[in-house]
Amino acid sequence: MAYEKELETALLAVQRATLLTKSVFTSHSKGTLTKSDASPVTIGDFGAQALIIASIKHVFPEDEVVGEEDADDLRANDSLRDLVWDLVTAAKLEDSAAEDKIGGPIKSKDALLEALDSGRSAGGRKGRIWALDPIDGTKGFLRGGQYAVCLALMVDGVPTVGVLGCPNLPVDDKAPLDSSIGADADSGEGKGVLFSAVKGEGASSRPLGKAGLQEAQKISMKAVTDISEATFCESVEAGHSSHGDQASIASKLGITKASVRMDSQAKYASIARGAGDLYLRLPVSKSYEEKIWDHAAGVVIVQEAGGEVTDAHGKPLDFGIGRTLKENKGVVAAPKAVFPKVIEVVKEVLGAKQ
Ligand code: AMP
Ligand code: MG
Numbered sequence: 001m002a003y004e005k006e007l008e009t010a011l012l013a014v015q016r017a018t019l020l021t022k023s024v025f026t027s028h029s030k031g032t033l034t035k036s037d038a039s040p041v042t043i044g045d046f047g048a049q050a051l052i053i054a055s056i057k058h059v060f061p062e063d064e065v066v067g068e069e070d071a072d073d074l075r076a077n078d079s080l081r082d083l084v085w086d087l088v089t090a091a092k093l094e095d096s097a098a099e100d101k102i103g104g105p106i107k108s109k110d111a112l113l114e115a116l117d118s119g120r121s122a123g124g125r126k127g128r129i130w131a132l133d134p135i136d137g138t139k140g141f142l143r144g145g146q147y148a149v150c151l152a153l154m155v156d157g158v159p160t161v162g163v164l165g166c167p168n169l170p171v172d173d174k175a176p177l178d179s180s181i182g183a184d185a186d187s188g189e190g191k192g193v194l195f196s197a198v199k200g201e202g203a204s205s206r207p208l209g210k211a212g213l214q215e216a217q218k219i220s221m222k223a224v225t226d227i228s229e230a231t232f233c234e235s236v237e238a239g240h241s242s243h244g245d246q247a248s249i250a251s252k253l254g255i256t257k258a259s260v261r262m263d264s265q266a267k268y269a270s271i272a273r274g275a276g277d278l279y280l281r282l283p284v285s286k287s288y289e290e291k292i293w294d295h296a297a298g299v300v301i302v303q304e305a306g307g308e309v310t311d312a313h314g315k316p317l318d319f320g321i322g323r324t325l326k327e328n329k330g331v332v333a334a335p336k337a338v339f340p341k342v343i344e345v346v347k348e349v350l351g352a353k354q
Pocket of ligand 1: 249264288290
């Protein structure tokens with residue numbers, strides 16, 4: 001299999017970092033996160049980014065990383081740095097062989113800062129660059145709703161390996177989606193999934209564990225024959241995509257079911273395994289540039305599960321320009337067979353607004 005080592009590294013790195021985010025959420029909700037006045041999102045972001053970059057650099061020292069965070073805040077704030085240090089040293093996989101594969105614990109506070117700062121790549125169209133969102137869906141994370149730890153390897157600007165850690169999605173790929181999914185408080189029994197894909201090799205899911213990797217199963221999008229029966233996913237935040245335009249598109253497609261709103265790339269994961277069907281992200285602002293780390297992993301997972309993803313004009317997403325998708329506006333994802341119909345209606349709705 002191609003990119004086997006990259007995939008294993010990414011899966012273990014995301015699994016370990018996801019455990020850290022869960023421990024931050026738990027201590028936050030129990031009120032034990034008192035040492036610093038930084039938000040749990042900030043602390044979880046720094047901790048998860050440092051752990052993942054340290055894992056990647058251990059196995060692939062030459063690779064670049066585009067990460068959302070850097071170490072500036074931690075350099076300026078000792079108590080924040082100490083808090084993140086305590087978290088990253090506590091987040092260990094309960095399997096020493098798995099832990100060794102991603103380099104074991106971060107060695108020192110300097111190594112922690114160095115790892116964080118290694119996320120400053122400018123991106124681009126050449127070579128191997130990882131795109132990392134340590135906590136995507138920060139609002140969902142705070143609510144105990146959906147969030148995702150997102151990591152993708154881009155090769156010459158093309159998302160090639162993608163992993164999403166979704167601690168609050170049901171393990172069962174067939175569990176139906178309903179509108180409660182985005183609001184559900186806390187990860188309970190039967191929750192926590194790692195999704196992954198390698199270009200040309202298909203997409204999979206497996207339960208998120210605490211040790212080594214659990215067994216994976218193939219996932220694929222649902223074969224939608226009657227599009228009016230489709231379930232469509234969108235952001236919770238009205239500031240991230242146009243709920244109004246999305247409602248018009250759904251209505252023109254004959255969809256009567258309410259949308260399923262959830263934060264983060266859990267939307268890509270949910271349609272990839274056929275729990276939902278469409279993901280609509282119509283722009284609210286003309287100037288906003290989507291970030292590559294908000295999409296790279298989800299896109300390759302949906303593509304490998306039998307889907308097509310473009311921007312709202314039907315243009316392929318260009319991950320090779322830099323840290324943002326500046327040549328694209330919005331995102332539309334759907335099973336290949338119905339994609340032409342969906343994008344036609346998206347264009348109609350956008351056209352009517354001109
Ligand atoms: P979601 O959870 O799908 O709503 O997406 C969360 C991501 O939306 C965050 O990681 C932000 O990077 C991104 N974001 C922030 N502002 C905007 C905006 N105006 N339009 C689209 N995405 C945004
Ligand atoms: Mg994000």
